[in-house]
Every structure is written in structure tokens, then in C-alpha cells.
Amino acid sequence: MKVLVANRGEIAIRILRACRDLGVQSVAVYTEADRDALHTRYADEALFIAAPGHGSAASYLDIAALCDAARRSGADAVHPGYGFLSENAGFARAVEDAGMTFIGPRPETIALTGDKLAARRAARDAGLPVLPGPDTPLTQEVGDGQPIPVDLAAQVQYPVLVKAIAGGGGRGIRLARRPEELAQQIEAARKEAQAAFGDSSVYLEPLVQQARHIEVQILGDGQGHVLCLGERECSIQRRRQKLIEEAPAHGLTDAQRAYLFESAGKLGRALGYRSLGTVEFLLDADGKFHFIEINPRIQVEHPVTEMVTGLDLVKEQLRLAAGRPLRYAQEYIEWRGAAIEARVLAEDPAQGFMPATGVITHLKEPGGPGVRVDSALYPGMAVTANYDSMLAKVIAWGENRAVAILRLRRALREFQIGGVPTDLEFLFDVVDSPPFIAGNFDTTYLETFRPQPQKAGDLALERDVALATALLAHRQRENLRRQAAPVSGNAWQVAAWREQM
Amino acid sequence: MSNYCVSIGEHEYQVKVNGAHLTLNGEPVQFDLDSLNGNGLHVLRRGNQSTELYLSTQQRGVYEVLVGGRRVIARVDPAHRRAHRRADAIAAGDLIAPMPGVVIQVLADEGDLVEQDQVLAVLESMKMQMQVRAPFAGRVRRVNIKEGAAVEKGALLVKISEQ
Numbered sequence A: 001m002k003v004l005v006a007n008r009g010e011i012a013i014r015i016l017r018a019c020r021d022l023g024v025q026s027v028a029v030y031t032e033a034d035r036d037a038l039h040t041r042y043a044d045e046a047l048f049i050a051a052p053g054h055g056s057a058a059s060y061l062d063i064a065a066l067c068d069a070a071r072r073s074g075a076d077a078v079h080p081g082y083g084f085l086s087e088n089a090g091f092a093r094a095v096e097d098a099g100m101t102f103i104g105p106r107p108e109t110i111a112l113t114g115d116k117l118a119a120r121r122a123a124r125d126a127g128l129p130v131l132p133g134p135d136t137p138l139t140q141e142v143g144d145g146q147p148i149p150v151d152l153a154a155q156v157q158y159p160v161l162v163k164a165i166a167g168g169g170g171r172g173i174r175l176a177r178r179p180e181e182l183a184q185q186i187e188a189a190r191k192e193a194q195a196a197f198g199d200s201s202v203y204l205e206p207l208v209q210q211a212r213h214i215e216v217q218i219l220g221d222g223q224g225h226v227l228c229l230g231e232r233e234c235s236i237q238r239r240r241q242k243l244i245e246e247a248p249a250h251g252l253t254d255a256q257r258a259y260l261f262e263s264a265g266k267l268g269r270a271l272g273y274r275s276l277g278t279v280e281f282l283l284d285a286d287g288k289f290h291f292i293e294i295n296p297r298i299q300v301e302h303p304v305t306e307m308v309t310g311l312d313l314v315k316e317q318l319r320l321a322a323g324r325p326l327r328y329a330q331e332y333i334e335w336r337g338a339a340i341e342a343r344v345l346a347e348d349p350a351q352g353f354m355p356a357t358g359v360i361t362h363l364k365e366p367g368g369p370g371v372r373v374d375s376a377l378y379p380g381m382a383v384t385a386n387y388d389s390m391l392a393k394v395i396a397w398g399e400n401r402a403v404a405i406l407r408l409r410r411a412l413r414e415f416q417i418g419g420v421p422t423d424l425e426f427l428f429d430v431v432d433s434p435p436f437i438a439g440n441f442d443t444t445y446l447e448t449f450r451p452q453p454q455k456a457g458d459l460a461l462e463r464d465v466a467l468a469t470a471l472l473a474h475r476q477r478e479n480l481r482r483q484a485a486p487v488s489g490n491a492w493q494v495a496a497w498r499e500q501m
Numbered sequence B: 001m002s003n004y005c006v007s008i009g010e011h012e013y014q015v016k017v018n019g020a021h022l023t024l025n026g027e028p029v030q031f032d033l034d035s036l037n038g039n040g041l042h043v044l045r046r047g048n049q050s051t052e053l054y055l056s057t058q059q060r061g062v063y064e065v066l067v068g069g070r071r072v073i074a075r076v077d078p079a080h081r082r083a084h085r086r087a088d089a090i091a092a093g094d095l096i097a098p099m100p101g102v103v104i105q106v107l108a109d110e111g112d113l114v115e116q117d118q119v120l121a122v123l124e125s126m127k128m129q130m131q132v133r134a135p136f137a138g139r140v141r142r143v144n145i146k147e148g149a150a151v152e153k154g155a156l157l158v159k160i161s162e163q
Helices: A009-022 A038-042 A056-061 A063-073 A089-097 A107-114 A116-125 A150-155 A179-197 A254-270 A302-309 A313-321 A401-414 A424-431 A434-438 A458-487 A491-500
Strands: A002-005 A025-030 A045-048 A077-079 A160-168 A171-176 A202-206 A212-221 A226-238 A241-247 A274-283 A289-295 A338-345 A362-364 A371-375 A390-398 A416-418 B002-008 B011-018 B021-024 B027-029 B032-035 B041-046 B049-059 B062-067 B070-078 B094-096 B101-106 B119-125 B128-133 B138-143 B156-161
Touching: A002 A009, A002 A063, A009 A025, A009 A038, A009 A313, A009 A371, A009 A390, A025 A038, A025 A063, A038 A045, A045 A063, A056 A063, A063 A089, A077 A313, A089 A107, A107 A116, A107 A289, A116 A160, A116 A254, A116 A289, A160 A179, A171 A179, A179 A202, A212 A254, A212 A313, A226 A254, A226 A302, A241 A302, A241 A424, A254 A274, A254 A289, A274 A313, A302 A313, A302 A338, A302 A371, A302 A390, A338 A401, A338 A424, A371 A401, A390 A401, A401 A424, A401 A434, A416 B049, A416 B062, A424 B070, A458 B002, A458 B011, A458 B021, A458 B032, A458 B041, A458 B049, A458 B062, A458 B070, B119 B156
Parallel strands: A002 A025, A002 A077, A025 A045
Antiparallel strands: A160 A171, A160 A202, A212 A226, A212 A274, A226 A241, A241 A338, A274 A289, A338 A390, A362 A416, A371 A390, B002 B011, B002 B070, B011 B021, B021 B027, B032 B041, B041 B049, B049 B062, B062 B070, B094 B156, B101 B119, B119 B128, B138 B156
């Protein structure tokens, strides 16, 4: 088997690593902006993909260019990773039409999961609990500057979410708390959905308050056999983007867990699910689950499942794609301990956590017992606005949740990234906060979370920083003085020296 | 002997360097700093304590410091020169792009009267949208952007002035 990885960044490295472990030949692709990226060096081969008519950064979205690269390299399978074309049924179909294996669900499954209302119908038909609401999108006139039709207005329960049918990655979702806000939020959601997905269709779904986000990892062989690899809790989110994820979800009863696994398995079998997938649920304050959607791809947070099951999910995907049967029976799957993942993002806490750019000038990744880092960082790497702001993932495992938290705290403190501001300190503060440690949080936790402004040891640390920077500035000045002194006759150098002083 | 004023956030520290002798806010301190790789990695030694630091110059007199899981920005000025801070462009009504991105929406026209905190434009960068708001009530003097256009960090987006 020879696998082309149609992605970049840490997930490309993750997939390429599984290829190496299996002794499978690998092919990376890259754009102009990614000429020096780590994944190009990690793969056996790397092909440049240029998409005519697009900004070159968009080439990871160019189906024709990717299929062409796969053909040229002689690859017989394509792994899409997450993001980019991973949820694009047309891409999966194009790969299969070209006679290659798409490492993921069948194109029909991807198409179904991409239509949030179709996915809801499939889940309801399979007997899963689905939130109430019509199975049809709002008509196009609604949210077009017109008032909300009276019959619709009478049905809506507030607060309500306006969600894009083609949604994904937390985009195209808006919240209306009161009737006065509905028209405006529909319009905003439509605009964002049109820009992100090229489809402005939206539907309404009641907001589940004090909800926890809990999802189940499934792995299917496409022949009706579906393994359930356990749940993950992803309630720590900001702007609807997951930030910290863990497995297992703390505090679930055996009955709740059994119900969750049974539901996910039923849906997987009903779809004849192939490869990796995630069935997402909300858990409400009354302990009831509500299906939200299926993600037909590997997830950013898959390592926490790998840490507690001991399985390599990408390796299992590759084996299935090579035509092997599922290796395990459900009884074989066991869960040990707890794992927590934190997403390290390039963003500036001093600027309201806005995405930041720059060059990585220094890098020291954490290590030690129970710690895993998935990243594509290297010193000298440019962090640009072309792609997602995620730099790395730090995952910690422990024999229980408390140990996993201690190890994650240690790892976040060890991680040194120079040149670009990151959320590392914020992640530490969240993981260190009493409600997080107690497992007492829901998806709104970060909306009100504020780190302690001043911590013990801050002033001692500041004094060290003051001394070190003053001493460094002093040495730099002395060096310049020494260098400039013998050539004092040269007007340019004297001017430069004065400038430095 | 050289004197330095170091600003970290709201705090200021006075450091005196005299050969191997150092004082911090007038107090003598035992302190040694060794470069480990010539590339920013240092070890700070004090008594029986060794601390790892990464120090890099961001721009003249401004240092990025990684220590103990924290990232600190410190500004060092020779004490004889007053620390002169850049006038706050935003406070003057020049709304500049905080980072490179794409203009998603332009919500103001030249000549518009706007209220404080009114959203004037929406930018997107790295999957994230951010709103550009009026820092005070006033009139829009200039709109430098179009929807769909790419902007560089620091580019002037909208200029407003008080009425």
C-alpha cells in the first residue's frame, strides 16, 4: 500500500507516523506556503500541488490537484486527515473513481453526515434521542430582512440555536436568546454559512442549557461490524471550538455509558459505517443524551482515546483500508486510566486571544511519563495566517483523572515555544482551576472563566526577568561598544553604533 | 556603571550593573546569567538554584522571556532615557488591523455617525472572526477597506474622529 496524505500540520505527521510503523509507503503534498513544512520531510515523497486560479494556500482544497498528485506518485490510497476535504463527499468519490481507496467512510455516508438534517433523520430512525424541531430548513425568505413569519414565531422556544445545515467546526451557528434577536441571528448565521460552506441553509434547534459535550468514537468495517472505542468529553470550548478534551467523561454512570455506546453502535450499524467516526451528543442537566451530529473522519482529539484504549486509531484505519478485517471483538476493547488533551494555539492573551503570527525561534517540547505531544513544529517555522492557529496538542495519561491532570500541568509548564505568543498559560490556568479539577463544568465554562490575575511566585519571577533582561541588554551594549570602538573613523559605523545606543 | 529601567506589565524595576555587581531597586543581588547555546537559551544561577530561561530580542529594548511555563514581555530602557511610549493610535481614532486577515464585512460608510462600541467592520483570520469597534462616538472620516480584501497587520482600516 502507498498512502497519500491530503493534509498538513500535526495531523499529517500523525498519519505519516502510522505509515512508518506499518512499513507503508507515504506521500505528502504541499503548497507554496508549506514548502519547508515538517510533513514534507517526514514522508517518503513530497509533491507540490498548485491549484490554478486559487491562492496557493487553498490547494489542500483542490480535488483535481490532489487526485493528480496521487496518480503521479502511484499512491493507491488517500487519507484526508481532518478539516480541508475530509468531510467532502465529492473528494471521496473522486478518489474512488480514480481507482484508489479513500481512507474514511463511503462517499454516501459523508454526504449524509454533511447534511445535519439528514443526519438527524438517520439518528432518529436508528432510535437515537434527537432534539425536537422540524426536519426542514428555514425557507430562504426568513432572515432576509423580513420579519419572522407569525406561524414560525409562535413555535420557537427560546433560547434557540440557528445552525447551518452544512455546518462543521463550530461555524455557522448563532444563538438567539429572545424573539427580537431571531431575525438578526438567522441573517448572521446565513452569511457565515454561505462564506464557509457555500450554502446558506439554516435550521433551528432548541439550546440545551448546562450541557456537556460527549462524543463516542466508532470504528466500522463497512460490512455492518462496528466497534465502540469509548467516549470523550469535550465541554471545554471557546467560541464553539474545543480546547481541552478528555477520556473517559468523568462521573457517567455505567447505565449512561452503556446507553451511549449502544446508541452510537446502533447508528454506526444502520449506516454500515466504514472507518473512523464520531457520534456527538449533548448531555443535559437531567442526565439525558441528545444526538447532535456525526463527524465522518479522524478527530483532533483522537489521541485521548488512543491513550486509554492502547490502540493506534490511524493504524486501524490503514489496516481496514488495506482490506483486512477488524482486528478486535468489542469484548477485547478495554479502557485504562484517564487521558486529557490540551490544544496549543498561536494566539495572544494580551490581545484578547486573537490569532498571532510569527516565526518559531525556540522550541522545547515536554516529555516524561504519560506525556505525548503531537505537533508539526520546528525552530524556524513561520506561523502564518494562511492556516489554522493550532500549533500542537499536549496529551497526558494517568492511572486516574487526578494523575492525568498533574501530568498535563507539568507538561504545559515544560513546553517552551519562543517567537509566537500561545495559549499555554491559559491552558494551565484552566486545568489548574478547582471546577475543572472537580469535574464541575459544562460547555459554557470558558465564557465566564477568568484566570487568577496574580499568582504566588509571579513577583519573584518578574524580578528574575527584570535582572536577566537588564543584564542581557547591558552585555549587548558592551559588545556593540567594543565592536564599534576600533572603527570610529567610519562615519557609517559610528552612526549605526549611535543608533544602537 | 549602567542603570536600566525594566517595565513588565504595570511594574517597573530599576537595575544597576557595575561589573559583576548587580542591584535591583537598590538592593544588591547575587545573580549570574550564562548563555547555553548562543541562541537565546540561558541558565540563571543564584545560590543553589538554577533556572532555565529563553531570552530573545523582539525589537530594540523589548525582550521575550520564557521562564517557568510563562511568557513575559519586558521592555528595557537605559535609565537616562525616558521610556517614551507610542501614542495609542486607537485612542486617536485610527482603527488598525490587529493582525493579518480578510475583511468579511464593512458596516460603516464615510460620513456615518457612529456610537461608541458600534461594530464598524468584521475581520477574519485563522478561522476566527473579530469585530472592529468604535473606541468613542463620532463620525467616520475614512473607510480604507472593501469586503473580501486581505489586510496586513497594522493597516489602517477605518478612521473616525469625535463629532
